[in-house]
Amino acid sequence: MDIRTDPVAAAKAIVEAYLERSMVPDPEGAAHYVADGLTLTFTGGRQFSAPADCTAFNAKRYAWVKKKFLRTDAALDPESGDVHVYNTGYLFGEWKDGSTFETNRCIDIFVIRDGKIVSTQVWNDSAEILLDKAGLAEAPL
Template identity: 80%
Template sequence: MHTPTDPVAAAKTIVERYLERAMVPDPEGARAYVSDDFQITFTGGRRFTAPAQTAAFNAKRYAWVKKKFLRTDAALDPETGDVHVYNTGYLYGEWRDGSAFETNRYMDTFVVRGGQIVSTQVWNDSAEILLHKAGLAEAPL
């Protein structure tokens, strides 16, 4: 007897495996989880089409960075078959100036279609923290 795969559970696993590879960083390993027409939008509207591009961007901002997952949620769109996945938690690591951080909030949203990530949007506190470090924040963090 064939047991159907739960598309929501499968999409959550795909996203978490992608994020684990992306945080190594292993852009080639992360590439295995995304579609050929993959689109990623970072905070501030920066657009990329490949994990190697986001790894290069992160290398300019962080000495190193990892994600601590708090939760991964997902919902199936019954009309399209797409699964919308939401992963949230904290970034931790080290800024380029050598100072450590560990409570940088993030929220990533994904669209998984046919077993591959077709798009993601990334939000985090990094820009606000960097503004604060530069003395340019409009209000205290």
């Protein structure tokens, strides 16, 4: 099977293309992969509805940020036809203070329906790293 006939392979390709566009950043290009009514949930429960919202949020936190993919896994829900996609890796980039990072663990969880991303959950270590930098971490990293 290939991307044209395998919904799991297609969903993985959609997610990776979306993430690549998001990292440019190119929120308009990323928007081509999302459905109307998209729900994006970032760490801390922050809710967004478009890739441009994520780009704006990231611009407040990072001077720049990219993602190194480790794995993209997916599973088809046979009842709904949705494909659940899990992309894991590391964020790397530069904080607003000019210091760099490269081992910020992350996982993005997607639901793909009818060839479009309908929801995303974004999880990473950024908040913990920022707490540690501010001397507020409850335990060493």
